[in-house]
Amino acid sequence: MRDYIIKRLFQMIPTIIVITLVVFAMMQAIPGDPIISLLGDAYDEEDAEKLRGEYGLNKPIYVQYFRWVSKLMRGDWGESILSGRSILNDVLIRLPVTIELIIVAMIVALIIAIPAGIIAAIRQNTWGDYTAMSTAMIGISIPDFFLGVLLLLLFSISMNGFLPSSGWVYLPGTCPSVVCEASWWGNFKHVVMPAIALGVGRAAILTRLLRASMLEIIRMEYVTTARAKGLGERLVILKHALKNALIPTVTIMGLQIGFLIGGAIVVETLFAIPGLGTYGINAIIARDYQQVQGFILLVAISFVVLNFLVDLVYSFLDPRIRYN
């Protein structure tokens, strides 16, 4: 297990290098000369040349890249042009909110998908199966932000604000500033709608997958053996069949992380949740490219780290992975 973890850690290095290259290329491609916008009306050729020298902008592009990366590694992610605040600090404060949303959405997906997948498989071609599969089809086709709007209408607008339509209450002890609210119940009320909006699409995909792998497994001989030796149906399904049917489901859940991160950006914008997504989108609208850069770097690196963690969980569940 230790060797596997070390191997996977080393595999992350080239990915992170690629991410920095893409983000650097993006910053280069953004139209407009930063020096011109920095000097504004006070622009003159001599001052501009001096500033270019100061920021190293007259150096060859690869020198600029290495200087930029070494600054990033030292924790200097720049300052926001608009607010002057440290970017690394700002994005790190917002990361836990986005992570919480993703984790709760994943739990929602599993709570729906596991029973629905099992019922659809053991009652194949009955109305239970058809209901589960048609609901899954709708779940796959409905964009997360539209489901969010429907939930808003149902639980917030028509129920007189039973669930809050926007904003955030932090988990106790995670408050990033002095002026924010923190409570368990408040946090739950704020996370539940966005998490359902984000989780239902994933639940639909997992349900279809779990049904397919369950159908395959309940026809296997070892399941027949389990039945033949007199085990109850509940035990056969939940203990013998489900365990093996879950392996492909977990793999696909790992692949869903990218969609969950992307979806979180969208859903956060809809519910005005102070996570990474709203930070990034506001930065793009305000054209604060230092903030955009920080947002993209942190989201992309979180993606790599989350994939790594899922691989660890997976190799723990299915030891065969480690030896290949």
Add this chain to the structure above:
Amino acid sequence: MKRFLLTAVAVGEAVPAAPAKARSETLWAQTSRRLKRSNTAVFGLLVVVALILVAAFADVLAPYSATDTNPNAMFQMPNSQHLLGTDQLGRDMLSRIIYGSRVSLTVGLSSVVLAVFIGLPLGLIAGYYGRLYDTLVMRAMDVILSFPVILLAIIIMVMFTPTDGFWGIIKVTMAVAIVRIPIYARLVRGSVLSIKEKEYIEACHALGQRDVKVLLKHILPNCLAPLIVAGTLSVATAIIVEASLSFLGVGIQPPTPSWGWDLKANVAWIQDNAWLALAPGFAIFITVLSFNLFGDGLRDALDPRLK
């Protein structure tokens, strides 16, 4: 040897429209027969065709302009003049939905075509020639896959600077296509890897056929079935990605009407004018649903064993 040759011809030509003289039913005939039996797939196809017609004839069908504002007709409830009401600038919502279909369908369909056009040859080369080609192509795909889909699309849109009109659509199409290339490259590479081990390909080599001919005539047609299914289902995903970009404000820019942007803009008025946000939302949902229904039906029809 002669037997090998015969199978080569039979398998190689079974997938594209084979000559009508072929003794057994062609795969296409079989597929469309199975497809017709699935009500949901037919329903999906009909809605898709209807939507394409709506987008094509938007100028004729839309009762009003999608962009002309009317200060005397703001926030009208759905009525006989404005079937879906009007928005905060007095623009007719039905007309905006009709014109908005152009963006969704153009981006959805053409981004998939573009992604297949790039991904297919990459997958063929990687799978067929292997070694260095394979490593190069697959590493390039890994670069794309090291970002979440929406995030990479956002990065590309920031680089392109989102605009309205024709160029706006081109930019969004390219962004949505680029993030989806690896899907097709990987799919085709996988099929090529298994097909190239088949005996009829060995027979082609034994006959001294050139690589290009083997690839295009014998391998390519056999990769098409899964590619068509993936492509159809991908249109649904592409439309969601486009709508998400518009929703975030980094897709196509106003005044060009798009469903995602309209949904976002009208969420602000949801308290009193919910239908303004519901109309574009349902438009996206129904479009995506029909492509999914048709794609699922197509998959079951092409390979009934998967059902």
